[in-house]
Amino acid sequence: MGIKRVRQFVIQLTDTMREEDYIYVNKYLTSKETIIFRKLSKNDQKHCVRVAKGLENIIIEKCGDNYNKAEIIKYIRLGLLHDIGKSFKKVNVINKSVLVMLNSLTKGKLIKFVNIKSIDCYYNHGEKGYEMLKDQCDDKEFLQVIRYHHNRNYNNVAVKLLRDIDDKN
Numbered sequence: 001m002g003i004k005r006v007r008q009f010v011i012q013l014t015d016t017m018r019e020e021d022y023i024y025v026n027k028y029l030t031s032k033e034t035i036i037f038r039k040l041s042k043n044d045q046k047h048c049v050r051v052a053k054g055l056e057n058i059i060i061e062k063c064g065d066n067y068n069k070a071e072i073i074k075y076i077r078l079g080l081l082h083d084i085g086k087s088f089k090k091v092n093v094i095n096k097s098v099l100v101m102l103n104s105l106t107k108g109k110l111i112k113f114v115n116i117k118s119i120d121c122y123y124n125h126g127e128k129g130y131e132m133l134k135d136q137c138d139d140k141e142f143l144q145v146i147r148y149h150h151n152r153n154y155n156n157v158a159v160k161l162l163r164d165i166d167d168k169n
Contacts, residue, residue, distance in 0.1 A: 021049045028080060030136075033081065036084050039087035041092070048081070049079075052079025084132055088121050130143055
């Protein structure tokens with residue numbers, strides 16, 4: 001776990017949004033969703049692009065020529081939007097790393113401090129993202145994946161796949 005976190009930290013510091021990333025985002029999100037997406041920090045935007053591309057690649061890999069284009073688009077959109085709840089409180093890379101380490105060291109007891117906006121956003125960004133999208137999206141499963149993507153008790157294929165790719169990025 002330690003090496004994975006160091007790798008993620010280095011990627012967060014060095015990987016930046018590029019013009020082709022914005023083209024990718026605009027290709028799959030509505031104009032309203034793009035506005036919401038752009039409220040994320042640049043690091044979180046790039047993370048979401050990496051997750052979306054990871055989901056796209058794994059589905060194409062698993063399905064070969066039999067992949068369903070609509071299904072791939074749905075997963076790409078999930079990857080792009082899964083962390084939009086983090087737009088409520090932008091947290092820089094250093095502070096985010098501290099939150100992740102404190103959460104690990106306290107075995108999740110950091111949640112007691114949800115009255116602190118950055119901690120609340122860290123723990124509840126799935127719910128916040130769900131709230132942001134629920135009036136714009138009719139796809140209940142899509143919304144539930146956004147809402148529960150960090151909930152280990154929510155057993156859904158889409159949630160598990162998103163969580164796996166999210167954890168790697």
